[in-house]
Amino acid sequence: MFPFFSFSQKINNCGHIIIETYTDKSFKYIENKNTYQVIVNNMVLEGNSLLETTNGYLTITNLEENVPSKIRLYNANGELLFIKDYKQVINLITSENKYYVAFYNAGYLTVLNIQSLKEFKYASSLIFNIDNDGNPAYGNNIDNTLFYKNTNYKFENQLSKLLFFNDKLIVFTTDKMYLIENGVSQLVYTFNSRFFDAAVYNNKLYFVNRIENKEGFIFTLFETANFNEFVELQKENYNFNSISEPSLIYDTLKNKGYLHEPIRGPIRYNENNVQYPIGNSYAEIQDYGSPQYLHPGVDFLGNPNENVYAVKAGVVKAILTTSGSLHWRIAISNNATSGESVGYLYAHTNQYSIPYLVGDIVSQGSVVGTLVEWPIYNFTHCHFARIQASGATWDGNWWTINNPLIDVTNIVDNTTPVFMNAIGSNKFAIRKKANGSYIQPDSVYGNVEFITKIYDQVNSTWKLDVYKLRYSMHPFDNANNIIFDNLAFTYDMPLDEYITNNYTTLCLNTIYSRDVSCFSIGNYDDRDYYQIVTNSNGDDSISSADQLCSFNTVLYPDGQYYFKVTAWDASNNVKSDSMLIHIKNHSNKIDESALNKAIVSIFPNPNHGKFNLIFSDKTMNDVSISIIDVLGNVVSEKSYNSINNMIDISKQPKGIYFLKIKGLQINKTFKVVYN
Structure with a gap:
C-alpha cells in the first residue's frame, strides 16, 4: 500500500x-x-x-x-x-x-x-x-x-x-x-x-x-x-479453542420459519452472567448521512484485539471486507449445504486474525478472529447478526433474520426501557393521519397517529431502541375495561439491508416518525427514537398495509381514556406509561361520511374463534347480529347494546363466516375468518 x-x-x-x-x-x-x-x-x-x-x-x-x-x-x-x-x-x-x-x-x-x-x-x-x-x-x-x-x-x-x-x-x-x-x-x-x-x-x-x-x-x-x-x-x-466438536446438518433446511435458538455471546463466550455493553440494537434507525437504514445486527462492545468466538458450529461461507481494514468479517453457516441456510455474521475483525478459509468447518466456541480497534468514540465492537443466504459460498448479499440478542443466554441486563416526553410536556405525540398536523390530548378526533419516544440501554451509556411495543386503551375511570390491546412492533423482522434495502426502507418508514417535530435519528452524537405505535394492524409482521393504519377515534364514544404503551427490551425488562386523552369527535364536527365508513371495528380478523366487535355510539342502540356460515346456515343470532363486545364462535368449525348487522343506523354484512 x-x-x-x-x-x-x-x-x-x-x-x-x-x-x-x-x-x-x-x-x-x-x-x-x-x-x-x-x-x-x-x-x-x-x-x-x-x-x-x-x-x-x-x-x-x-x-x-x-x-x-x-x-x-x-x-x-x-x-x-x-x-x-x-x-x-x-x-x-x-x-x-x-x-x-x-x-x-x-x-x-x-x-x-x-x-x-x-x-x-x-x-x-x-x-x-x-x-x-x-x-x-x-x-x-x-x-x-x-x-x-x-x-x-x-x-x-x-x-x-x-x-x-x-x-x-x-x-x-x-x-x-x-x-x-x-x-x-x-x-x-x-x-x-x-x-x-x-x-x-x-x-x-x-x-x-x-x-x-x-x-x-x-x-x-x-x-x-x-x-x-x-x-x-x-x-x-x-x-483450537473450542468447547465442542462440529455438529452440522448436511442437507437443506426443512423449516423455513427460522426459529430462535439459544446461543452465547460472540465475545467473552466462556463467561457466565456477562454484563455485555451493547452499542446498537437490532433494527434501530441509523443515520450517518443518506440513506437512513435499520441496523442489521447487534453491536457487542469490546476491546481492541479481543477474541471473537463462533456461537454455533458451522461451515465458513464468506471472509471479506465491505470497505477497507475496519470492515473485515467472517460468515459461518449452520448447515453444510449449497442450498438456502442460516448462520451468523461476525464483523469488524482484524483481517490477519482469521485462521480459517471459506469451506472450513468451525467448532462451536472456536476463536474466529479478534476485534479491530475502532478509531473513534471508543466503539470497538463485534457487529453480530443472524443471516440467511444460498450457495456454496456467500458474497455479502444476505438477509438478516431474527434479533439475536434475545437468544443470548449468558447476558445480564436489568435496565428497563425509558419513556421520554414525545412532544412538549406530553408523554405521547398525537398527529393527524391525513395532514400531519399535531393536536393536543385534550381534544382528539378523527384518524390519528400516536407517537412515543422510548429508548433502552444495555450495560452502557449508548441509547438503543427497544425489542417490542404494544398499545392499549381503557376508560379513565375503569382500568379493567380494556377496550383494545394491540401489538405495535417486534424488532425481530428480517432485513434486506445487505441486498436491495427495499423491505428495510418499508420497515423504517412504518416504525419511525421523521418530521420536524418528532425526528428519529441514530448516530454517534444523536439518538432519538420516535415510534409510530399505531402504524400496525396488530400482527407480528410489517407490510405496506401497516403504513395505512391509524387510531380511528370515531369508533369510540366521546369521553376520557387512558392511552397506554408498553415496551420490552431483549432481556424481557418491561416498562409501561400512559397518557389521559379526551376523544371529542362530535364537538369537533367530524365529517359524517367518515363516520359512516368506520362505524364498526372487528379484530383480530382472521382470528382463532374469538374476536372483538366495537361500535361507535352512532350504531349501538338495538343492534342485532346474525352469524352465518358459508352454506347460509344461521349459527348464532343475538341483540347487542354495548359498544365493546366479545364474540365467541370457537365451538363452530373453522372457516369463513358472515356477520349480518342490523339496527336503526346500520344494515351491513362483514366477513370473518376463523382459522
Missing part, C-alpha cells in the same frame, strides 16, 4: 503473511463532522482506508455497517480528482503497477482506471484480480472455471485466490498452484494439505501451506522467485 523498505517477511500465528515495513507516512484517524480523515505526508485526506496509487492516493470512507462507501482519488499534492458512492466496496485491490483498482459491488466486479477514471463492470464472484493493462481475471466457484483475456480455464478443485506476479496470473486452488502464461495453464506446485495465503513482494512470491490436526493448524511459509525453487521460511502452530 506504500513504498516500503522491507526488514523481513513472516506469518503470524493465524497463518497470514505479514510484511514488516518502514514508511515515512503517518497514518491516523481524526473524528471530524461525522467522518474520518487520514494524515499522510502532512496532507489531510478524507477517508478511513488508504492505498497509494501510481500518482497519488485512494481513500475509502465508510461510516457504519453497510452504508454506501465513498471512493476518493487524490493526486500526489492531495488535490481531489474523483469522488463517487458505491453500494459495496468488497475486497478492493490494485494492479501491480497501481494504475487500476478493482472491487466487488453488488454482484459485479468493478474496474476503475485511475488515470482516465473510466469504469468497467463484469459479472463475477469474489475471486478476482487485475493485470497491469486493466484486464480482469475472475472465477466461478460453481464450476471451478476462470475467465481471463477471452479464455476460460477449468480446474479440478475450488478456486481460492488469484495473484499477478510480474504481470503473470497465478491461480491458487484448494491444493494446487498454477501459472497462466500464453493462454496455457501450467501446474507449478502441489500443496501437501491446503493452500491458505499468498502475497507478492519485492519480485518474490510468498505462499502458505496449512495442515489441520486435532489440536489445530500448522502453517508453513514458502518463498519462490522463479517456480524452480521453493524455500521454506517459517512454521507456526495455531491451537
